[in-house]
Amino acid sequence: MARKQASNVVVGLDIGTSKIAAVIGKIKSDGEIEIIGMGTHPSRGLKKGVVVNIDSTVESIQRAIDEAERMSGYTVESVYVGIAGSHIQSFNSNGMVAIRNKDVQYDDIERVMDAAQTMAIPGDQRVLHILAQEYIIDNQGGIREPIGMSGVRLEARVHMVTGSVSAAQNIAKCVERCGLAVEDIILEQLASSESVLSEDEKELGVCLVDIGGGTTDIAVFHSGAIRHTAVISVAGDQVTNDIAVALRTPTQAANEIKLKYACALPQLINHDEEIEVPSVGDRPARCLSRRTLVEVIEPRYEELFQLIQKELRSSGFEDVLAAGIVLTGGSSLVEGAVELAEEVFHMPVRLGYPEGVTGLSEAVNSPAYATTVGLLMYAKEHSNLPSEPARSRLSDTASVFERMKNWFKNSF
Ligand SMILES: Nc1ncnc2c1ncn2[C@@H]1O[C@H](COP(=O)(O)OP(=O)(O)OP(=O)(O)O)[C@@H](O)[C@H]1O
Ligand SMILES: [Mg+2]
Structure with missing residues (x-):
């Protein structure tokens, strides 16, 4: 029989535009996080990071949670959940x-x-x-x-x-409809930066860029502290949409083509490579050069990187990023993204995989799970676990945290 969620078991719930992922972690007495359960399900109730359909979001959350519960043998009672969107x-x-x-x-x-x-x-x-x-x-x-x-x-x-009160309330509503309590709502890029960035990078100056399906979330760190955050409403869904329009293929097929053949830099591909593209309606599939596909993808990623560069310039931090840029999120996986970003930013760029967890860490070993794993790390830092002595931290104070929780509880 499944056990009740123990006090040293924390759950991260990433309600993304493309997928909903739940990950269950056990916090050991030495502070190590052991992943003991993981569940993921496609997300259909969000647009650009914001819940627009409660019923389908609830269904996807339930499926992801069920899967994670089965794997871990625990019944989930409360979750740490992420928030993103242009209302931030x-x-x-x-x-x-x-x-x-x-x-x-x-x-x-x-x-x-x-x-x-x-x-x-x-x-x-x-x-x-x-x-x-x-x-x-x-x-x-x-x-x-x-x-x-x-x-x-x-x-x-x-x-x-x-963040917008109603966006946060809708997230909470979905979670509560699944019979779960919300421990806290966390800015998604703050969570991602917990799992992907090193302390050295945060000290030297770094910009985390989490390119998801609906939004690109950025966070700038310098001298060990967070300095700037922003959300840009261009991400993987736009790339898929561009492919669907340019190659005249259904969205689903465009996404599959993207996952299989996408590249953000024409120099990296073989010029006589061909790909098969399904047509809309009853028309037969066509063969197109892969270069045609790459010529659709490159300008969109270039535009996105230029938007980020503009954001960094206006924030005043562009010149202090000695550790450069760290790309994460599912859309950072496109071939050539790192190289193209280096061309645009003139800075070192690396791909960020979530690190610092044990157990089923292979299951979350993708930039797409940076936020999910980061939520667990945030949970570890902010929950008052028996093994964790209460302390004053640079990044937050318990009272603020408590107040936020109270605000949250009072808003229903
Ligand atoms: N190998 C790949 N190449 C290109 N794109 C990819 C690849 N793998 C995943 N993606 C894209 O990444 C996006 C999903 O990323 P992710 O799972 O980080 O999004 P999300 O967290 O659900 O969304 P968001 O954070 O924007 O709400 C989708 O657009 C998907 O097509
Ligand atoms: Mg995401």
Whole structure:
């Protein structure tokens, strides 16, 4: 018989535009995450990262969860879930307070984080994350662990992420309709960066680019902290659509052709290669040169990389990315994506696979599961597991987290 979800078992649920993936992880006493279950099902109820059909999303979540439960032998009760979409907004902010008792205590951190979020947020948006970048005590900056330090004035620089209330509520509705509780809602690229980026890259300066089906999610890190996040509404679905239109083939066939023959750089293919393309209606299939296909794909990926470059330029971080760009997400798997990105960005580019987990890690060994695995890592850092002592972290504070959970609970 299936066991109830134990307190050291966490579940990541990635509700993507192309697939819904559930992964169950056991957190060992040494902090290691062992993957013990995994389930995935095609997603049909989302557009550009946002739930547009509750019933079909619920069905896909249920299937993915069922599969993961069967594999692990546990019954899932609560999940950490991702959020993306063009409704996400982010900005940097800061706050300042007087330190109450000479040394910085937890209460001072709580107050300074409160002070950092006093700016006006549109009524239809709610705070998803308040991520500390650095603390400044009496003009001394660059402090990551302020607790216990002496001073008079405490400042915090933070990165705030907000999202549409209704988009978050629809995600929660789908999860709850499956009989599951939402532990937390996490910005998808924040989750992906947990599983794909190294601490060194975050320190040196790096941009994570998660190219999925519906959205491309980016996150910039520098000096060990998150500096900028953005969501671009161009990703794999557009590439499929371009192929369907240009080759006059049904969308399903266009996606299959993409998975089999796609390449983002014409120089990498053999020029006399031919591919078979199904036609629309009763017309017979045709043979086309693979080059024709690549000539459709290259401009779309180039456009996407240029949009990211524009975003990086306007954020002011383009010149500080010493560790370059890390591509992840299913659409980063297209042949030649890394090479084309290097041409556009003039920076080192690598492909990001989720790392740092054991157990059934082969099952999640694809850039498409960067978010799913990252959700587990985020869960490990933020859940108060018996083996994990509560601590003050640079990336978040428990009080903010609790408040967010409360907001979330109160919104139904
Ligand atoms: N080998 C491949 N070559 C090209 N594209 C691929 C390959 N494998 C997967 N894709 C594309 O990746 C996309 C799915 O990626 P992913 O699973 O990361 O998306 P998602 O998380 O469901 O969507 P999103 O994050 O945008 O909501 C699809 O468009 C799919 O066609
Ligand atoms: Mg995704």
